Amino acid sequence: MNAPAPTTLARFQDAFARALLDPDAVPGADVAALAAQPAFAVYRNTVMKGCIDALQANFPAVARIVGEEWFRAAAAIYVRAEPPSEPTLLRFGATFPAFLGRFEPAADLAYLPAVARLDRFWTEAHAAPDGDVLDPASVAGMVPGALARTVLQPHPSARWAWFPDAPIRTIWSRNRSDAPWNGELGWQAEGVLITRPGGAVESCGIDAAGSAFLDACAAGATLDVAAGAALETRCDAGLAQVISTLLGAGAFSRMKSIGDSPEKEPS
Amino acid sequence: MTTVLTAGLSLKPQHYDAALACPAAGLWFEVHPENYMVDGGPRLAWLEAIRARHAVSLHGVALSLAADAEPDPAHLARLAALARRVEPALVSEHLAWSTWRGAYHPDLLPFPRTNESLARIADNVSRAQDVLQRRIAVENPSHYLHIDGHSWDEVAFLKELARRTGCGLLLDVNNVYVGSRNLGYSAEACLDSYPGEAVMEIHIAGHTPDPNLGDALLVDSHDAPVAPAVWALYERLIARIGARPTLIERDDNLPDFATLLCERERADSILRTPLARAA
Numbered sequence: 001m002n003a004p005a006p007t008t009l010a011r012f013q014d015a016f017a018r019a020l021l022d023p024d025a026v027p028g029a030d031v032a033a034l035a036a037q038p039a040f041a042v043y044r045n046t047v048m049k050g051c052i053d054a055l056q057a058n059f060p061a062v063a064r065i066v067g068e069e070w071f072r073a074a075a076a077i078y079v080r081a082e083p084p085s086e087p088t089l090l091r092f093g094a095t096f097p098a099f100l101g102r103f104e105p106a107a108d109l110a111y112l113p114a115v116a117r118l119d120r121f122w123t124e125a126h127a128a129p130d131g132d133v134l135d136p137a138s139v140a141g142m143v144p145g146a147l148a149r150t151v152l153q154p155h156p157s158a159r160w161a162w163f164p165d166a167p168i169r170t171i172w173s174r175n176r177s178d179a180p181w182n183g184e185l186g187w188q189a190e191g192v193l194i195t196r197p198g199g200a201v202e203s204c205g206i207d208a209a210g211s212a213f214l215d216a217c218a219a220g221a222t223l224d225v226a227a228g229a230a231l232e233t234r235c236d237a238g239l240a241q242v243i244s245t246l247l248g249a250g251a252f253s254r255m256k257s258i259g260d261s262p263e264k265e266p267s
Numbered sequence: 268m269t270t271v272l273t274a275g276l277s278l279k280p281q282h283y284d285a286a287l288a289c290p291a292a293g294l295w296f297e298v299h300p301e302n303y304m305v306d307g308g309p310r311l312a313w314l315e316a317i318r319a320r321h322a323v324s325l326h327g328v329a330l331s332l333a334a335d336a337e338p339d340p341a342h343l344a345r346l347a348a349l350a351r352r353v354e355p356a357l358v359s360e361h362l363a364w365s366t367w368r369g370a371y372h373p374d375l376l377p378f379p380r381t382n383e384s385l386a387r388i389a390d391n392v393s394r395a396q397d398v399l400q401r402r403i404a405v406e407n408p409s410h411y412l413h414i415d416g417h418s419w420d421e422v423a424f425l426k427e428l429a430r431r432t433g434c435g436l437l438l439d440v441n442n443v444y445v446g447s448r449n450l451g452y453s454a455e456a457c458l459d460s461y462p463g464e465a466v467m468e469i470h471i472a473g474h475t476p477d478p479n480l481g482d483a484l485l486v487d488s489h490d491a492p493v494a495p496a497v498w499a500l501y502e503r504l505i506a507r508i509g510a511r512p513t514l515i516e517r518d519d520n521l522p523d524f525a526t527l528l529c530e531r532e533r534a535d536s537i538l539r540t541p542l543a544r545a546a
Binding site: 086087 | 307376
């Protein structure tokens with residue numbers, strides 16, 4: 001069975017949408033007379049400006065590193081290739097870090113996609129569901145025997161990453177504000193944890209052990225398994241210190257016991 | 268008791284603190300719901316804090332009522348959830364399209380006003396009102412293009428849409444003015460033909476000449492104070508139809524909150540004139 005023929009309105013909208021995003025395309029008959037009017041540029045400009053403004057707002061550290069002119073030129077190419085798929089433009093740009101990774105003019109800035117990823121993490125944390133933040137004291141009192149049946153759930157706003165090759169956290173956080181760049185940049189591995197403990201988004205440094213511990217918790221591992229994953233990274237910091245940093249930053253929302261036959265606590 | 272809305276302001280993040288603290292009687296705030304369609308976090312917390320002190324209006328830009336497709340069910344569900352959360356005094360949308368075949372074009376795009384588009388838009392408005400379980404107000408957008416395919420005048424089209432769906436109208440006086448200058452019709456005649464009883468809300472805003480074409484093309488930019496010609500049209504309208512909730516719409520090139528309050532006070536004083544009360 002053939003699909004019904006498109007309506008006049010649908011044909012109009014197909015042709016109009018094409019003419020909006022691609023000024024070089026020959027407009028279809030339905031909108032040729034419209035695209036030829038100078039005022040058509042108002043729609044083209046508004047649509048393009050709306051998308052680029054949103055991307056610039058969502059990736060402020062990237063924009064500061066490359067400069068506004070470069071950013072907006074790159075954003076225009078991205079928007080034409082991957083226009084927004086939904087109207088909440090706060091979420092626009094999920095694929096922008098990957099785009100930058102294969103964007104030839106950005107090839108010299110190898111760290112740029114990672115910085116974009118942290119900008120994206122910030123937005124995700126900002127808009128994530130609300131949830132309680134686990135009180136560090138509730139873990140401090142835990143007896144050793146409970147580790148094998150306890151799971152820490154990362155807070156819905158928690159985002160983290162470990163960057164073994166570059167000081168991405170320092171580069172990113174210095175470019176999130178307009179503050180002048182003071183001091184030297186030590187080229188070293190860095191990790192970052194982004195959370196929303198008191199309503200506002202915050203970030204702190206973590207090491208490879210912290211990142212591995214969070215990865216394991218997010219995968220549903222019990223505390224003893226997560227601790228093992230952290231120890232495998234052979235970081236200098238002790239496990240207690242790693243967990244304390246994560247808890248203090250509000251990385252977890254709750255603690256869950258698994259299994260319904262709790263072991264007897266040693267008396 | 269229903270709150271009587273007087274003149275309101277667009278709510279922008281830069282003004283949250285001042286807006287929250289402002290004691291002006293009857294003041295209300297309008298937001299684009301799309302900016303608050305998040306799962307949680309500070310944006311929603313701020314909106315709820317504002318809502319606890321002031322009436323709020325949800326002014327959507329993305330239902331895409333004039334697209335030849337049903338409104339995106341996921342988007343409509345998010346709008347309904349937000350409306351349940353903030354219990355807005357008004358919900359409005361545009362006689363325009365923006366989402367089409369999965370891509371969102373952040374603008375209010377035009378279309379030929381035909382019997383075919385009227386039937387589609389009436390379906391879409393009815394669907395939105397069913398899901399939202401409330402009457403919405405539909406706004407006249409700004410016009411820039413001469414479209415040959417119109418078989419309906421815009422006001423007649425809106426009147427018929429309101430008759431078929433029971434929706435109300437959001438009359439944007441600045442958009443009428445911008446369109447009248449760009450397309451060459453009488454703004455006064457256009458405003459005089461609006462069915463006053465259907466008008467639930469009024470917008471007034473600033474516009475700017477196009478950077479390339481100058482006064483030959485006015486752009487509905489929302490980045491300037493309301494123009495004298497628009498104030499004059501607004502006073503004429505209020506004298507005819509009476510007081511209506513009126514928004515000073517400002518989205519860009521924001522002045523400080525006190526400056527916006529002065530503009531808002533001017534609209535409020537027009538709404539309080541004896542002529543407005545008598546109409």
